[in-house]
Every structure is written in C-alpha cells, then in structure tokens.
Amino acid sequence: MDDMPVPPWRERKMSTWAARRPLSYDQIVDAAIVVLDAEGVDGMSMRRVAQELGTGAASLYAHVQNKDDLVDAVLDRVFAEVVIPEPTGDWRHDFIQLAYATRSALQAHRDIAKVLWGKVPTGANALRLADHVYGVFRKMGLPDQLVGWAGPLVFDYITADAYDGSLYASTFGDEKGSAKYFEALGTYFASLPPERFPNIVVMAKTLTTGGGDERFEFGLDVLLTGLEAKARAFDTGSAGASVGSEALGDRGRDA
Amino acid sequence: MDDMPVPPWRERKMSTWAARRPLSYDQIVDAAIVVLDAEGVDGMSMRRVAQELGTGAASLYAHVQNKDDLVDAVLDRVFAEVVIPEPTGDWRHDFIQLAYATRSALQAHRDIAKVLWGKVPTGANALRLADHVYGVFRKMGLPDQLVGWAGPLVFDYITADAYDGSLYASTFGDEKGSAKYFEALGTYFASLPPERFPNIVVMAKTLTTGGGDERFEFGLDVLLTGLEAKARAFDTGSAGASVGSEALGDRGRDA
DNA sequence: TCCATGGTCGAACGCTGTTCGTTGACGAAC
C-alpha cells in the first residue's frame, strides 16, 4: 500500500548520503588543524571545519561539546608537537631549549597563540610540558610556591612573543610590509612633541627596529636572571624575596 | 500638489526624532565605557553602545570608523585614568608604582585588558604612560635598544595579570567560587599519574593556591632584578648581555 | 525660497555559535 514513487522534493541524494564516513573526535580535530594552518584562528569556524569534512556544522556537535572544547583539543595537539629536549643538568640551557621548542610549535600553526590569552591549558600534552618546566625551576632551587608563580610568568612571555611573531607574518604578509609599517611608526614617534614625550621622541628609531630571536632571547635572559636571584635568596636562607616590597605604600587605585 | 496626508507606515515619530541629540565622538566613547563597565568587553557591541545612546548601530558609523577604532578610543580613555606618580629617583620604587597604577586602571574596567592582546596602544595617554616607563628604564642605565624590548616585556606582564584578575572576578563571581574551582583543579592535579607528571602531582596544592598582589609583586620583582642585571652588564662596559646565547644550537622548528 | 550637504536610522547582508526536529542507518531481539 505504499509503493508510491518518491516525490522529488523528498528525494534523498543517496550519493552523498552513502559516501558519508562516520565522524569521530579525532577526525574533527584533524580537520580543525587543517583549517587553522590554512586560514588561521579566525577562519576556524564550526562551519568551515565541517565543510572540510564534507558535512554541516550541526554534525560536529555529536562529538564535540562546543567550540571551546574543540579549541582546547586543537591546542593540545599543538603542544603535542613540542619536542622536549633531553635535560642536560644545566638548567639555564635546558629552560632556553624548552622555551624555543614551545615557541616553535606555536608559530608552526599560524596565530594559534591568540587563543591562549588568559587560558591555562590543562590538556595532557600541555601538562607534560609544564611538568618539565617545573622540573627545571625546582632543580635551580626555586621554592615550590615561586615555581607555581614563575610558570605563568614565563609561559605568558613565550605565548606573547609567538603571537607577536604571527601577527607580523599575517598582517603584513612579507618582511617588507613589516619594515614599512615600523618605519612609518618610527616617523610618527619622531614627530611627536618632545616636551610631552621626551623619551619616545629620542628613541623613535630604536623603538621601531630590532626584534625576532634576539629580542626573544633578551626576555628569556631577563626572566632567568630574575628567577635565579630569587632562588639564591632562598638558598642562603634569607627571606629577602621581595626587595621592592617597601614601595607599596599606596598601591590602591584612586581614579 | 503634495499635501497628501502622511500614510501611517511612514509616519515619523516626532517625539523621538526631536529628542535626538546629535551624536559626537566623545559621547559614543562615553557610552561605550558605560557598557563596558556594565557588561564587559564582550557586551560592548555596536548595537548595545548605540542602544545606550537611544539610537541604532548605523548611526555610530558617521563618527567612528569601525569597531576597532572605537575600542582604541576606549582603551586610551582607560589609560587616561592611570595616575602617574611623581618620580622619586628611586627607579625601583617608581616603576612599581607605575605598574600598580596601570594595573589598577585596567582592573577598574572589567576585562578591558582582554583587547590588549597583541596590540601596541598608540593613543596619546598610552604613549604618555609608555614615555614615563621608558624614562625610568633609561634612568636605571638600560641602553635604548633594551629599553625598547623591556617595554613590551613588562607591559605584557601587567596586562596579563590584570586580565587574569578580571577573569577570576567574572567567571567565578565571588571569591568563594574561585576557591572552589582551584580546589577542584588541585584535586585533579593530585590524581594525575605520578610517573608521568612527577612535579605537578607533588606541587598540586601549591600550584592552585596563592595569588593576587603577592604574585603580581613576585613577577615585577623578577623582571626588575633581571633588567637591573642587564643594566649593570652595560654599565661595566661588558658586552655580556646574552648569557645563554651559547645554548642556541638547534632553535629551529622541526615539527 | 530653494538646494546641497550631511547626520540619522531602519533594513538588510553575510557571518558567527548553537539548537531543534526529522531522517535514516545500523545492531539487537524475536
């Protein structure tokens, strides 16, 4: 009693329907990374990722809680690519190697560092990396409380540098566009009223040149030297951890 | 020849039409800050800001280039609230005061620090603040190139801390929710397999407690001590600025 | 008095993350 021909408007396209591969969490993360590498973080929309899999955005939600969930998974894939160097015992060397390895992994995936702002990644691979960093800090004699504080301190720095680097690459395209922009910025700085901005005017050229690895290394060096001093302060049993703490008379806001 | 009565569907509501005040750039920025303080950065949409002025989003575009333009203006309003303390000559004290003043201004406006990620603010008030920081760094003996690098280094740190603080306040509401979350995180850390995460497991409790001003001060102290060492290295004429530069054998990415 | 200028503003475009309800494929039970 039901051998009516199927009306055209409810005809199923069996070709696409049969060709569907069942989705999986890993496949979705794979596709997300493909999109990320091709178009950056902003291009990594649910629809775009689904398109990469030949389906619609709604299909992803059977495997992924929401976009944040997906982003976290993507992040941990990136951290999985950090090649953790063999510890040599020279903790300064070991830390710098870890820092470069982390920065490299982040920069290998466009502006992925952008999503790390204010986020403490807790994926397995991120924790593995963090554990190694903590190990280095403990080996250099830093007490555990300060290790907990030093972690975000250095991690935020590495992330910020990686993001900066990706911004130069993406907004200016090539090295030349970047140089042009900074030259214009330098000219602007130099044209400011010297009585209001005495330092910026004088430093106009210096502020807008130099960067890359040399700058990254500078920051690492500053952080390491500071942390080393903290470790020494505790080694000698002195409690002089906070040299500047007497300067805190009026820290409050009053604006 | 045109005294037809106005059809009701194109009738102008003179009440609202007459009551309109002509917009201005400053009024829009004012409204944006009102929205920011009430609902945070994510709530600061063009429509919502326009609503605050009793109009539609399209009206804003006669005065503002785009949303980025508006955000930049809001940012510089915030930087205008930084009360720059009188320099005392003790550069360590002066810098810590500047850092606290900046953090206070940022934290006074919800999660505004969020939009500073990867941005170098170039508004008049931001430049004024930067100029003072540069002045302190130069007074402590840092060569200009390193001053240019130290600026973003400390500015990113202050921004990150301010954003962290605003996240705690917004996602957890009160102090109690925050404590609960970190306690759960600590329990999770403690439950990790110790052979894979030896340091995190041991430090589980330490990693998830302590923060606030004490942590902020720690970071400032680390940065200042590191910068001080850099300044001294140049004072003595030594070129030993990069202690760890021999560790750069294989910095490249290979993933 | 007329006209040109330019701010106002409703509607629309294309995009976002997410939800709903229908559909159909597949494995288990009878």
Place this chain on the structure above:
DNA sequence: GTTCGTCAACGAACAGCGTTCGACCATGGA
C-alpha cells in the same frame, strides 16, 4: 527475516555580530 529502538547525521532556523546601503529630512548658505 523481520521489526524495533537507538543514535549519528544534517537542513533549517535562531539570535547575535560588524558593517553597508539608501531613504529621509533638519539645517545652513545662496
């Protein structure tokens, strides 16, 4: 071998976003 229940796939829709378009009209100068 048939039936049935479960669940993934998926088109459509919702509410929101930044931005643009074009009609509207109050105002200022000729």
